[in-house]
Amino acid sequence: MMDERLAVCLISGGMDSTTAAYLAKRQGFGIIGLHINYGQRTEERERRCARTIAELLGAREFMEVDIGYLLQIGRSSLTDRSIEVEDYDPSDEDLPTTYVPFRNANLLSIATSLAEARGAEAIFIGAQAQDYSGYPDCRREFMEAFQRAIDLGTSPRTHIRLIAPFLEMNKTEILRLGLSMGVPYGQTWSCYRGGDLACGRCGSCHFRRSAFRELGIEDPLRYEDEGHD
Amino acid sequence: MMDERLAVCLISGGMDSTTAAYLAKRQGFGIIGLHINYGQRTEERERRCARTIAELLGAREFMEVDIGYLLQIGRSSLTDRSIEVEDYDPSDEDLPTTYVPFRNANLLSIATSLAEARGAEAIFIGAQAQDYSGYPDCRREFMEAFQRAIDLGTSPRTHIRLIAPFLEMNKTEILRLGLSMGVPYGQTWSCYRGGDLACGRCGSCHFRRSAFRELGIEDPLRYEDEGHD
Numbered sequence A, B: 001m002m003d004e005r006l007a008v009c010l011i012s013g014g015m016d017s018t019t020a021a022y023l024a025k026r027q028g029f030g031i032i033g034l035h036i037n038y039g040q041r042t043e044e045r046e047r048r049c050a051r052t053i054a055e056l057l058g059a060r061e062f063m064e065v066d067i068g069y070l071l072q073i074g075r076s077s078l079t080d081r082s083i084e085v086e087d088y089d090p091s092d093e094d095l096p097t098t099y100v101p102f103r104n105a106n107l108l109s110i111a112t113s114l115a116e117a118r119g120a121e122a123i124f125i126g127a128q129a130q131d132y133s134g135y136p137d138c139r140r141e142f143m144e145a146f147q148r149a150i151d152l153g154t155s156p157r158t159h160i161r162l163i164a165p166f167l168e169m170n171k172t173e174i175l176r177l178g179l180s181m182g183v184p185y186g187q188t189w190s191c192y193r194g195g196d197l198a199c200g201r202c203g204s205c206h207f208r209r210s211a212f213r214e215l216g217i218e219d220p221l222r223y224e225d226e227g228h229d
Helices: A015-026 A043-056 A069-073 A103-118 A140-153 A171-180 A203-215 B015-026 B043-056 B069-073 B103-118 B140-153 B171-180 B203-215
Strands: A006-010 A030-037 A061-066 A122-124 A161-163 B006-010 B030-037 B061-066 B122-124 B161-163
Touching: A006 A015, A006 A103, A015 A030, A015 A043, A015 A122, A015 A171, A030 A043, A030 A103, A043 A061, A061 A103, A061 B069, A069 B061, A069 B103, A103 A122, A103 A140, A103 B069, A103 B103, A103 B140, A140 A161, A140 B103, A140 B140, A171 A203, B006 B015, B006 B103, B015 B030, B015 B043, B015 B122, B015 B171, B030 B043, B030 B103, B043 B061, B061 B103, B103 B122, B103 B140, B140 B161, B171 B203
Parallel strands: A006 A030, A006 A122, A030 A061, A122 A161, B006 B030, B006 B122, B030 B061, B122 B161
Antiparallel strands: none
């Protein structure tokens, strides 16, 4: 047990990060779950999902971190209630309003501090660039730059590998992999809006539903417009 | 005023970050002060110092951010009360116990999010490697890696320059520069321990006092052992 290889897994409660954590487990890592609230609309539900996933994975530790400052800083529809979450629009070439400035660097810095303190060898992040090519901090080049910052900014004895397995995969491929590992997608949450049921129309719902549809599998989540679809 | 160039200045309340902020001002930047509490022993005093400095600089904005998670993560004598702050020992080759895992990456990620949201062009950080060569995240190579992460992880329209002017300067050189700009060092705090007066013996006090001594100038701060020194 003392010699178990550990991985810090960023678990938001959504599909991608959950699938990444299951992949870490399958690769033999003991899981340190890290869930970060940054004042997003759907915080409470995502927190519950992340905690459930960590339990199901038999995580060695589950840490919840609140970083209210992204809310103080503002500028994203995910954290600023005065900006509306837009419906998905494939013709829109701007960064989506849901972009949170430099969010992944903040998440990865926390994950690295935790990994260094616990002697973990890896960090898993579910970032994927395929669908949301608009998020600069979801690209391979960014992850490579951050890996270098980790290598140079931690103790010389520390070696942490940043693993972002889904950067070049789309939602359908991630879902297919996850289903093959038995990921309980009914326990995950994707919708950007804060309703009781998933809205079905925001960018995140859009790609999730398309993925299930493409594989011809029923999404265990319930949507607002169900029955009309 | 709308066209003023803005810089986010990380102001801890200590000598180096204060001097860096004065340098930003002298270079013509409008100042956005950013003070980050991470559960360190001397938090309250540093907060007061940072706020005073921001006022004296006529900062456009002063943001205080609390990140309790470095305390949750532990492993440093600055945040973990069960680990003692050691006296300065030049023969010790290990990382000092005051090392907080990957701290500067966390601070810089927050600063970058704020800079991107406000349209600031620069981030000033007072990190210096000369005295504490033990901190990996205070080295030039780390700053260069982080600059690359900023370039790749923010919007293509965003251009933020990470300015760490003191990396190759020692405390005496920083102090000389600061005095030439009229930095009010009586309003700064350096001691790692949480006493009413500065202890005079921790690494941070040690280098501060040496610098004043070397320039033959009286430190406006009061120390515990004053009169015996």
